[in-house]
Amino acid sequence: MNLRERLLDAILDGKLGKGLVVTRQELIEYFPDVPESTTGVFLSNSEVKTGAPHSPTYRHFTQRLEEARYRILPSALAERLAERN
Numbered sequence: 001m002n003l004r005e006r007l008l009d010a011i012l013d014g015k016l017g018k019g020l021v022v023t024r025q026e027l028i029e030y031f032p033d034v035p036e037s038t039t040g041v042f043l044s045n046s047e048v049k050t051g052a053p054h055s056p057t058y059r060h061f062t063q064r065l066e067e068a069r070y071r072i073l074p075s076a077l078a079e080r081l082a083e084r085n
Contacts, residue, residue: 003034003042004061008080011072024068043070
Protein backbone atom coordinates (compact mmCIF):
# COMPACT_ATOMS: atom_id res chain seq x y z
CA MET A 1 0.00 0.00 0.00
CA ASN A 2 1.39 3.41 -0.92
CA LEU A 3 1.55 6.46 1.35
CA ARG A 4 -1.48 8.07 -0.30
CA GLU A 5 -3.63 5.02 0.46
CA ARG A 6 -2.26 4.75 3.99
CA LEU A 7 -2.96 8.44 4.66
CA LEU A 8 -6.50 8.27 3.30
CA ASP A 9 -7.20 5.08 5.28
CA ALA A 10 -5.97 6.72 8.50
CA ILE A 11 -8.25 9.71 7.92
CA LEU A 12 -11.23 7.52 7.02
CA ASP A 13 -10.66 5.43 10.15
CA GLY A 14 -10.47 8.55 12.35
CA LYS A 15 -6.85 7.93 13.35
CA LEU A 16 -5.35 11.01 11.75
CA GLY A 17 -6.38 14.61 11.26
CA LYS A 18 -9.41 16.57 12.33
CA GLY A 19 -12.16 15.87 9.84
CA LEU A 20 -10.69 16.59 6.42
CA VAL A 21 -7.77 18.62 7.79
CA VAL A 22 -4.32 17.21 8.51
CA THR A 23 -1.07 18.93 9.36
CA ARG A 24 2.41 18.19 8.12
CA GLN A 25 3.54 17.38 11.67
CA GLU A 26 0.65 14.95 12.25
CA LEU A 27 1.60 13.11 9.07
CA ILE A 28 5.27 12.91 10.07
CA GLU A 29 4.41 11.59 13.54
CA TYR A 30 1.80 9.10 12.34
CA PHE A 31 4.14 7.42 9.85
CA PRO A 32 7.46 7.02 11.71
CA ASP A 33 8.38 4.16 9.35
CA VAL A 34 8.46 6.57 6.37
CA PRO A 35 11.45 8.92 6.07
CA GLU A 36 10.68 12.50 7.07
CA SER A 37 12.16 13.57 3.75
CA THR A 38 9.07 11.96 2.22
CA THR A 39 6.35 12.73 4.76
CA GLY A 40 7.59 16.29 5.22
CA VAL A 41 6.77 17.22 1.63
CA PHE A 42 4.02 14.75 0.81
CA LEU A 43 1.03 17.02 1.50
CA SER A 44 2.49 19.98 -0.39
CA ASN A 45 3.49 17.78 -3.33
CA SER A 46 -0.10 16.52 -3.43
CA GLU A 47 -1.63 19.99 -3.73
CA VAL A 48 -4.16 20.31 -6.52
CA LYS A 49 -2.90 23.70 -7.76
CA THR A 50 0.81 23.82 -6.99
CA GLY A 51 1.94 20.27 -6.27
CA ALA A 52 5.11 18.97 -7.84
CA PRO A 53 4.53 16.61 -10.78
CA HIS A 54 5.34 13.03 -9.76
CA SER A 55 4.13 11.23 -12.83
CA PRO A 56 1.45 11.72 -15.47
CA THR A 57 -0.92 9.48 -13.51
CA TYR A 58 -0.41 10.99 -10.03
CA ARG A 59 -3.67 12.35 -8.66
CA HIS A 60 -3.30 15.46 -6.51
CA PHE A 61 -5.72 15.47 -3.59
CA THR A 62 -4.93 18.24 -1.07
CA GLN A 63 -5.64 21.95 -0.72
CA ARG A 64 -3.35 24.13 1.36
CA LEU A 65 -5.23 26.02 4.07
CA GLU A 66 -2.18 27.65 5.62
CA GLU A 67 1.45 26.76 6.13
CA ALA A 68 1.76 23.06 6.99
CA ARG A 69 -2.05 22.59 7.20
CA TYR A 70 -3.98 20.87 4.41
CA ARG A 71 -7.51 19.85 3.53
CA ILE A 72 -8.01 16.45 1.94
CA LEU A 73 -10.43 16.56 -0.97
CA PRO A 74 -13.66 14.68 -0.14
CA SER A 75 -13.57 13.08 -3.60
CA ALA A 76 -10.22 11.43 -2.75
CA LEU A 77 -11.69 9.99 0.45
CA ALA A 78 -14.80 8.76 -1.38
CA GLU A 79 -12.63 7.15 -4.05
CA ARG A 80 -10.48 5.41 -1.43
CA LEU A 81 -13.56 4.22 0.47
CA ALA A 82 -14.91 2.68 -2.73
CA GLU A 83 -11.55 0.96 -3.33
CA ARG A 84 -11.65 -0.54 0.17
CA ASN A 85 -15.14 -1.97 -0.30
